[in-house]
Structures are given as C-alpha cells and as structure tokens.
Amino acid sequence: MNVGLPGTGLGGIFYFLCVTTMVAIEIIKRLLNKVDHYKWRIARKQIFFIAGILASMYSMDWYLSKIILQTYHATDKAPAKMLIFNGKPLFYTFLVLVTLLIIINTLNFFIKKTKLEL
C-alpha cells in the first residue's frame, strides 16, 4: 500500500524487493544447475508484473508531473519534478523499509522462541 507520503506505505517497495530477490535466487540456481521449474514459473510471472508496474508507474508519474503539475507549480527556472521517481521520496521510503527490516531481523536474536500454547 502506498499513500504517496514517503515512508507511509511500504508494501509496494517490499514486494518489489522480494521479486528482485527472486530474480537473484533464480540466477544463482541456474548457475548451480538446480532449477526448480515450479518456483521459476512463479518468479517469471512476478518479474513480468513488476516490469509492467514500473513502466506504468513511470508513465503515470511523467504525465502527472510534466503535464498537470507543470501547469500549476513549475517555473522556467524550476520545472516540475517527478512525484514518485524523484530521488528523495523513494529514498526515504526505502530507508524506512530497510530500517524496519533490520530491526525485525535483529530482534530474532534477542527474543526467545516460546513453546506452542493451545
């Protein structure tokens, strides 16, 4: 989920990172000759989705910033910037996500696993 405010919706970037990881895993598997066809089919489909999402997000961002916001906020000296693919917002969101993941994955070493209670 992404509400357009940097760092608020992390799901989108998280799943993008997941697919990137899937690509890396599949490449390594191929190099080691250990291809799992079932997982490769899943990875292939998600790679297609991510590519399509990125392309359409960029197109939308370009349209919004160049066509719409240009009219209202840009000047000759400072043309309207992209909303999403614009360095800082993406960076801050990525930073929040990485921080969260580091905290969660570190807590693993400090929290004792409990027995199952039913």
Added chain:
Amino acid sequence: MFKQQAINNKLDMTTIEQRIKQLTVIIPAYNEEAHLADTILSIQNQTITPAEIIVIDDFSTDRTGEIAASLGVKVLRPPQNTGTKAGAQNFALKEVETEYVMAIDADTTLAPDAIEKLMSGFKSESVAAVCGFVIPRFVKTIWERGRYVEYLFAFSFFKQIQEYFDKPLISSGCFSAYRTDILKSIDGWQTRTMAEDMDLTWTFYHLDYKVHFVPEAICYPIEPHNLHFMGKQLRRWSHGFLQNVRLHWRSIIHIPFLRNVVAVGLWDASIASVAYIFILPLLAIYYSNPWFFLGYFIDMPTVIFPVMVTAVKRKEIMRAASSIPSFFVLRFVNSYFMLKAVWAEFIINKPLTTYEKGH
C-alpha cells in the same frame, strides 16, 4: 519426452484421486438455507468427488439442516450454537476419519476441478495445509467490486510471492484442505482470535510444517454486499490480524520471510492508515492544495497492472476495469476499520470477542 510426461501426469492424477478418496469436506453453517445447496452441489459435481461431506448445522433457526439432509450429506447438529466457525468445525473434526479434511464456507461454491487442483498441493508429508484462489461469486455492488479487485490483486501478486518463499500468510478459511492427523494433533481450529484461519496457519509454521497456495484451485464465496456487512467482516478481519500478531509475535520473529511480511503488513495497517485517514486530508487543508489527494491513487498502476493481466486471462476485462474505482473506496474503509482495531486491541486493550458473519 512427451510420453514420459504423459506417464508422469497419469501417475500424478492417480495419486490425486487416491487423496480425494481419503478426503472429508466439512461445511460449518449457521442459517445458510439461501446458499448451502449451491455449495453442496458444487462439491458433489467435482471432477473427483470426496469420500464424505459433513454439514455442521450450528443450531440454525432456518432450514439449513433439512436442506443439507435432502442432498444426502451427513448433518451434525451441536447441542447448542458453538458461537464461532472454529467451534463448528471442531465439532465435526472429531467425526473425520479420512487422511485429509477440507473446510469450506457454506456460501462458497467451487470451480468443477477445484478439489482436484487443491489436493495436488500436498507434495510432501510436511505439508499441513493447502489453500486456493478466492474470487467473489457476485460482483455487483461497490463493496463486492472492491473485494473482487482486492482478491485479484492479492491472489495473483502478493500471495504468489509468499508462495515462492514457502510462506503464504494465510490458508484461507473459506477453502483450505489439511492433513487430518496434524490438525487433530493441535486440537483443530482455535477460538482465541477472530481470524482462526490465520491462527492455524501461523501455528503450522511454528511447528515447522508447510502451507501451499495453489492458484489453479478456485472458489467463489459470497462477499458482503453492503457497508453494514462489509463493516462487520472488516472489523473481524482487522481485529483478527492484530490478535494473531499479539499472540504469535514471539514465534513469527524466528520465521524468515514471514516476520518481514507481518512487520510490513502491520506498518501499512497502522501508519499508512493514519496517513490515509488523517494526514493527507490535513495536508490538503493546511496547504490549501487538493493535489495532496493524489496520494490516495498514487499507486494505481501497482494495483491495475496485475489485476488487468489476471482479468484478461479470466476473460473478465470489463468487469475488472469497471471495478477498479471500488477498490480505492474499499481500501479507505479498510483503513478506518484497521485504525479502530489498532486503537481497541493495542491502545485501550478492548479486544473483539464476538464473532459476526459478513452476510
């Protein structure tokens, strides 16, 4: 090569057929006279029919039990209403003697080959549960349409990524199959949270069992058609998620990938919901700039692309395209109920304990 593939496929089908002959389907039902017959008939008309169908008539006040009995299935009626779906399912679990048991909601019909596809997911002895793809049966009102897009998105995108990492977040309670001995060993479904399916799934992971998602196995539940019933369901799901986080967090923190999915989900549920409900409108008002409302739709391509690709495959292009706006309405409403749940469960410690159906 093709002959060998054909031989392998035949062997697989024989294995799947044997599994289904060792399958009992249980259907918890409370006042489901309107829809139960469709559910039972869709199971009886499967490509391979299960060994037994059991309907738990949970002390209904309508003709639920009569209808089930008229269709030739076994009907169990507890001495009093069990209070929850989990309670009803556990009542039937005692009677199950087959190797596999499937739980399906009383308002859910199945694609003709759903059981056959689903049972192919039991690839090893360590697989405790398998779940399928969920699509709303009726897609008419704004709420059903929003849910339709939500499911197409979640089951074609998020859930498949979770499956790749062997950690589907939930084995959906409306349509899942389990190994009976494993389910009985943990006393079946727990009634300690509002989301017994999530509780069960995370319990399986705690015990190092596997759960698989089989997207080819499709079911069609009835989704809430108005805000009143949608609100009840969202309330239950929101509280259920948070109750499970509170219950299982010490165990989840040790499960790779699942801990990340839950952490991100919890962050989006709380922080992003605050942004949706409060921050975006306040920024728009403070800066007198309506462009801040773009934030509600900024990730539209993230939703539209996977949804439309899946819709093209299902030949439901117009239905999906016309339902997209409803998704954003539902998401806003979802944020509201999630925030209320965070406040009740984590801040004022007032957990939801009453189970209410969504229709």
